[in-house]
Amino acid sequence: MTQFLDWLRDETPTSRRQARWGGAFRLALALRKNHLAMAGLIIITTLILFAIFAPFIATHPAIQQDLQGRLSPPSFDHWMGTDELGRDIWSRIVYGSQITLFIVFLVAAIAAPIGLIAGAVAGYFGGWVDRIIMGITDIFLSMPKLILALSFVAALGPGIQNAVIAIAIATWPSYARIARAETLTIRNSEFIAAIQLQGASSTRIVFSHILPLCMSSMIVRVTLDMAGIILTAAGLGFLGLGAQPPLPEWGAMISSGRTFIFDQWWVATMPGLAIITVSLGFCFLGDGLRDVLDPKQGGR
């Protein structure tokens, strides 16, 4: 074990693998000192565990109705009460974590690569390529995200896939901006000039030498954006444009509890608390990652 730690701490790594592991180790050490970031990490890990082991953690099936016990307050049997069809709210929240994770990761998996490549290409080639791509991102950025997502969903029709597509369309331009800014600082550095002299193609330079260097600021930005993505998805679900019933999506659950908010407060309140906890988790982690990866911004 001590040997392994020494290998990680080595100031002069002898292999690429050692350098990479060592870097990750130092990052983890720095992150561990940041309490809020650790709290965020714990929340997100819990969310992932909930999603994977949902059938074991939930006390009832997500769509099992019990009309006799509808709208019953939180009790030993139903920890967070039941909704208007007698479904157990705690179990629905647990299963809902799968939907939240699905949306968040899919949006990130669509929007981040598109933004990353568009930004790197614009920054690396410059000229009219840059002007066209950045013109397009400027137009998208000049629109409020939720409004943009709303009108795209209106056009594509409600549903969870269309909500994901709409949110991804509204999200990628900000990633393109960041990737471009990073690329501009890297483009004129000497190691890029060296690779160019060796005869590497533009594709090769962009994909294997520029993109990897944009990753750290990208990870920070995506993590910070996760909260926004969750809120937009929940907003679409709340308006009935996202996940459709009987799927236990948190925003849609709040929407169904809206009618009972004055008398049966738990139906709408509980899923809201779940959304807040998870979004806060991503915010905390994103803040912490930024402090660690980008010391210039530290403590802000």
Added chain:
Amino acid sequence: MVTFLGLIAITFFIGRVVPIDPVLAVVGDRAPPEVYAKAKQEMGLDDSLPVQFFNYVIDIFHGELGTSVSTLRPVVDDLIRVFPATLELSTLGIIIGVLVGVPMGVIAASKQGSWLDQIIRVVSLLGYSVPAFWLGLVGLSLFYAQLSWVAGPGRIDIYLDGIIPTVTGLMLVDTLIAGDWDIFKNAISHLILPASVLGFYSLAYIARMTRSFMLDQLNQEFVITARVKGLPEYIVIWRHAFKPIAVQLITVIGLSYAGLLEGSVMIETIFSWPGIGNYLTTALFNADMNAVLGATLVIGAVFIGINKLTDILYRILDPRAR
């Protein structure tokens, strides 16, 4: 200008990918093919896409956004009618956000690292993680249903509706013009909760940015000089450190004011507030595409306009940016 054309292009594109056939909506689905073709020609839908786009742009610059299928009135008239309600809501929202957010940011920066700073940090992060519609619902159930501190949804009590003549469309201004204090108070009690919820979101961003700007200033030499001179701390902070960032804050406030337009969509739905956000969501459910695209266009245009205005204001106020 280019951005605005791009915005029009987006709404045009959305209008074309929509699976609803606008011709069928007019002639009905049992119309014979000749009638269908004639209607299609009259609506200009068999022209090529560039020609259609050109006509669309011309229409927009003539203030022509089509007729709403659900209200059967021109979308422009509808938008003019609902816009003041949103303006009133978001203006009070930004006022609350600035009045609370700026002092919060300044305090957090001047007591950096203290428990007060931590609390302010968590509160402002909450602004990024609490769903607006949820906060509105909980606020209604607590302050309206449980405590009865404020009035419920809507702009005014229903039995007072229509008493005050509409002059500006801003309820607070109109009641003042009419000189009716009771209705003014009623309108305020309806407005205060949705505006506070909306204000909370701008507060989060404003406080964060204020803190970050202040931290930059507090490390400057002229601040240290002021301290060394023995000036009281509140003068150092408010008169020496805060003054230079006031101009930077204008950009932040402008951005969050534009952002409130977005927040108002959710808030207006919850509070049955008859503004542009409510109009947009209602139109969405009636598949009323003219109204959806018109509202999207207007919100986008206002968003772009506020950003431009902020830019100009910044250039006028900050001598370094000239």
